[in-house]
Amino acid sequence: MKKVMRVALLGSLVVSSALYASSSTAGCVGCHGANFEKHAMGKSKVVKDMSKADIVAALKGYKAGTYGGAMKGIMKGQTMSMSDADMSAIADSIKGASATPATTTAPVAKKVIDINEKVSDPSRISKEDLGNKKVVDETVLGLRKTTLFDEDVAPADVKYDRPAPGTAPRFQRAYVNAPPMIPHSVEGLLPITQKNNQCLGCHMPEVAKGVGATPIPKSHFTNYRPTTVYKNGELIKEGKKVGIAKGDMGNVGDIKIAKAKKLNHLYQGRFNCSQCHAPQANVQTAVANTFQPDGLTGDLKSSSNLVDVIDEGVK
Numbered sequence: 001m002k003k004v005m006r007v008a009l010l011g012s013l014v015v016s017s018a019l020y021a022s023s024s025t026a027g028c029v030g031c032h033g034a035n036f037e038k039h040a041m042g043k044s045k046v047v048k049d050m051s052k053a054d055i056v057a058a059l060k061g062y063k064a065g066t067y068g069g070a071m072k073g074i075m076k077g078q079t080m081s082m083s084d085a086d087m088s089a090i091a092d093s094i095k096g097a098s099a100t101p102a103t104t105t106a107p108v109a110k111k112v113i114d115i116n117e118k119v120s121d122p123s124r125i126s127k128e129d130l131g132n133k134k135v136v137d138e139t140v141l142g143l144r145k146t147t148l149f150d151e152d153v154a155p156a157d158v159k160y161d162r163p164a165p166g167t168a169p170r171f172q173r174a175y176v177n178a179p180p181m182i183p184h185s186v187e188g189l190l191p192i193t194q195k196n197n198q199c200l201g202c203h204m205p206e207v208a209k210g211v212g213a214t215p216i217p218k219s220h221f222t223n224y225r226p227t228t229v230y231k232n233g234e235l236i237k238e239g240k241k242v243g244i245a246k247g248d249m250g251n252v253g254d255i256k257i258a259k260a261k262k263l264n265h266l267y268q269g270r271f272n273c274s275q276c277h278a279p280q281a282n283v284q285t286a287v288a289n290t291f292q293p294d295g296l297t298g299d300l301k302s303s304s305n306l307v308d309v310i311d312e313g314v315k
Contacts, residue, residue, distance in 0.1 A: 175293035
């Protein structure tokens, strides 16, 4: 379900894209490497091999939106607050100081906003509660909120234009452990494939803290599926023979929960980020939202504890 975004509120809460001091390279190393020796996300040029003039030109082009391919959306957000002097200092740091990262400055604290606040407004809910109305006509039914005989009223165009990565406030989760919605532009980041996932460049835990991104939770580094092997003509899951008839994949109803297997890499069943995490459209909702989540307080508004509670009600 698409969630509403309050334009006025977003306008007041959008934070600076400068996750670090503008002339620091500390926020760059997660993607480009400590010595700028990497192809960022497998896409960019190796920056250490570029001249100072080329580095400055690239940074200016990213800021202006006239340079770059797959990295364009991410880099525009990283450069939008940089001055020409900042860009020159970064190039000097890369070319003149053996690419040693500059002193780290603490990331800008990102605010978490409730994008359902207006939709769940009690006065609006009361006004739209059909159960309290003596007369209910066609103008209050459906999502268009207009007569069914008028085709001139059409849903508003949906636009997914959002600030670049690193520049948008986070959205509060809809309920405890709900997949967080994407608050930034996904231009140049989609589609996601098993071999090309640009989300990992900022959201892997070892990088996320440095660039101010939400880290991928531990649950995504865990395989919860039952271990399945085919041995001596029998299908065995979690140590139990379940393949009874030929071609039968086995009834696992008696296996309450598979043994969780912690991994040192992202579980490939989670490679498609946009299957659960969706970009948000800037639209007004047609109906009020009466849903109120339980327990959505403190850190749970912007983080997950799913790996700790996934067995609740099972064991």
